[in-house]
Amino acid sequence: MGMQSYMATVFMGEREISGAFKSGDFRSSLNFARRELRGYVRLAESIYRHEVVFYYCRNLDAVTAPVLDFGILTETKDRESGLVESNFTVTATYTSEDFVSDTRAAFLAFATEDFGIDIANETAMLIDDQIASMPWYKRFEIWDCLESYDICGIATADQLIDAVRELTFVLAGEPIPDEAGKNHFFPAGLYATR
Incomplete structure (x- = not known):
């Protein structure tokens, strides 16, 4: 029997930038995940501000802006073996x-x-x-x-x-x-x- 949990998270390309599960604290509320997801807009803005400063200070013109994928990360944890299956469902994508x-x-x-x-x-x-x-x-x-x-x-x-x-x-x-x-x-x- 598995235990399913949900957490809002953000990916930039293949890299998870929110660290949603680093603590190993599983949450079971999909509504909580959606509320938390909205809070990552500020995180994304700060990343873009960093990109602006980084590229502008180095006088780089040809910059490919990162695409930030906001979504719900669903994990199913097996109670006996502890194995986890993950699925990331994109709910919003923000571009430059x-x-x-x-x-x-x-x-x-x-x-x-x-x-x-x-x-x-x-x-x-x-x-x-x-x-x-x-x-x-x-x-x-x-x-x-x-x-x-x-x-x-x-x-x-x-x-x-x-x-x-x-x-x-x-x-x-x-x-x-x-x-x-x-x-x-x-x-x-x-x-x-x-």
Whole structure:
């Protein structure tokens, strides 16, 4: 007679990155596993942030982003022999594009809350065309930084729009017009084009 257990886990390629069963503590609730699965989104984000820093700091352009598979790991343990059969069922797959779009959506949500939907959409439209052809890690880095505009010292809608306009000039390889104010709210690394 076997004992079946469920645990949420995450794989990047063939490598398990959540360490769900390292303690040997078997859990029997599939609902618990699903709840735990949702908690791994933050883990996945941290992995992507690490990838962004790693590749950006080494000036690598051709990067294949990892695909993260979220799912339920089902294990059946034989009570007598202790043998375990495992089966991993993917319930969601996150790619680099998912994380880019999720980070863009987070920026829109914050900007909408602070300045209204019109300002949020205007700033997003200013940057969308400029970064569309960039590699995933650069787009992720830009949206991630834009999402943290308040940390960069931006407190008003005018400051946000001016700073993003400055960024679009730099990304397009054009000089910043004198009337733009040269705010430079965002970190210098964000203005680097590659």
